[in-house]
Amino acid sequence: MKCLLVLIALSVAAFARENFVGHQVLRITPKNEAEVVLLKELSQLQHLELDFWREPIDESLPVDVRVPFHSLQPVRSFLAYNEIHYDIMIADLQDLLDAEQQEMTKSRALQPRSTDDFNYATYHTLSEINSFIDALVQENPNLVSKIVIGQSYEGRPLNVLKFSTGANRPGIWIDTGIHSREWVTQASGTWFAKKIATDYGRDAALTAILDRFDIFLEIVTNPDGFQFTHTSNRMWRKTRKPNPGSRCAGVDPNRNWDAGFGGAGSSSSPCSETYRGTYAHSEPEVKAIVDFVTSHGNLKAFVSIHSYSQMLLYPYGYTRTPCRDQAELHEVAQRAVAALTSLYGTKYAYGSIINVIYQASGGTIDWTYNQGIKYSYTFELRDTGRYGFILPANQIVPTAQETWQALMVIMDHTKNNPY
Numbered sequence: 001m002k003c004l005l006v007l008i009a010l011s012v013a014a015f016a017r018e019n020f021v022g023h024q025v026l027r028i029t030p031k032n033e034a035e036v037v038l039l040k041e042l043s044q045l046q047h048l049e050l051d052f053w054r055e056p057i058d059e060s061l062p063v064d065v066r067v068p069f070h071s072l073q074p075v076r077s078f079l080a081y082n083e084i085h086y087d088i089m090i091a092d093l094q095d096l097l098d099a100e101q102q103e104m105t106k107s108r109a110l111q112p113r114s115t116d117d118f119n120y121a122t123y124h125t126l127s128e129i130n131s132f133i134d135a136l137v138q139e140n141p142n143l144v145s146k147i148v149i150g151q152s153y154e155g156r157p158l159n160v161l162k163f164s165t166g167a168n169r170p171g172i173w174i175d176t177g178i179h180s181r182e183w184v185t186q187a188s189g190t191w192f193a194k195k196i197a198t199d200y201g202r203d204a205a206l207t208a209i210l211d212r213f214d215i216f217l218e219i220v221t222n223p224d225g226f227q228f229t230h231t232s233n234r235m236w237r238k239t240r241k242p243n244p245g246s247r248c249a250g251v252d253p254n255r256n257w258d259a260g261f262g263g264a265g266s267s268s269s270p271c272s273e274t275y276r277g278t279y280a281h282s283e284p285e286v287k288a289i290v291d292f293v294t295s296h297g298n299l300k301a302f303v304s305i306h307s308y309s310q311m312l313l314y315p316y317g318y319t320r321t322p323c324r325d326q327a328e329l330h331e332v333a334q335r336a337v338a339a340l341t342s343l344y345g346t347k348y349a350y351g352s353i354i355n356v357i358y359q360a361s362g363g364t365i366d367w368t369y370n371q372g373i374k375y376s377y378t379f380e381l382r383d384t385g386r387y388g389f390i391l392p393a394n395q396i397v398p399t400a401q402e403t404w405q406a407l408m409v410i411m412d413h414t415k416n417n418p419y
Helices: 002-016 033-043 069-081 093-107 126-139 183-199 204-210 223-231 284-296 326-344 364-370 393-416
Strands: 024-028 051-054 063-067 086-090 144-151 157-163 171-176 214-218 299-307 311-314 349-352 375-381
Touching (some): 024 069, 126 144, 126 183, 144 284, 183 204, 183 393, 204 214, 204 393, 299 364, 311 364, 364 375, 375 393
């Protein structure tokens, strides 16, 4: 009977969701600038409905692209004609999505009675994460509270966990899930929340941080998009606000900040995955954080967590002018990456956004840095492309554990270097 119920649940869910049968993820390795230009031209052919997981930017960087089944032949022909090398990273995306859903359905057979019973090694829905947040607050009333900093476009609360041991403290901000399809980030954020609640009073380093700083953690920064990835389209990245005059919804919330807004590395096309919106802070999910940062006025570190690529990045993304604290930010990043790698050997690149990956205008941490939050960082979590956004659930906890090592370095440095 249980097997039958699982099959029914899977079939009902599959019926409602966009299907990715036959879709492949290709890793393309351009060998010169001419091939990069050709790939950029390919990316502009909207009828192919290509989804670039890693954009064509520079010959030193691989390009990952999801190709729908109906576009496989023309894309392969284009690459062959231009003698551009590629490998198949994911042969059939739907196979991975089916396995992911089956794992989630099985895990729901055991409902957690507390956050101790919560399964941190599987992916969870928005309602499950919200229930976890409420349970964590209830279990730790002297340390943890929930604040609602605003509402999403579709009216969902923007929940932030506040870990605090006293009044009028400076703050450290961490957010996960601003790009909704990056599920390992929301899952890691949930693990971080439990780690903080569990280790205060037990771990000397974390206790010292919380005795002087509040920690704010927004686990699901883009709840409308996240809900949509569970109900309709697992590959959805953006917000869900309609764009007047366009069939395409949503804005890239990491191109919507007032830091070089509208510049290179963002798009003016509503159908683009990097569409910046009509004006800076147009998205309520972004504006809520902007208002919180401004009203708080004393955040000392700001960490925004993405996936994938295994990178730790600091400003700037919108300009090649080095930020004034680059030497210090680089040294902290170096130590944070070393701590991360020490756990499982995971290799990370680190440096400024524009030097390590590409020019990206309107990004979160460029804005926070320009607001005076010196220790502004972005993570790109596992992996480097084998699974991309569909990281297997058995990598959630190891990913969160190693990332926590790096976060502790950043938070400890913030504590020890007041400004």
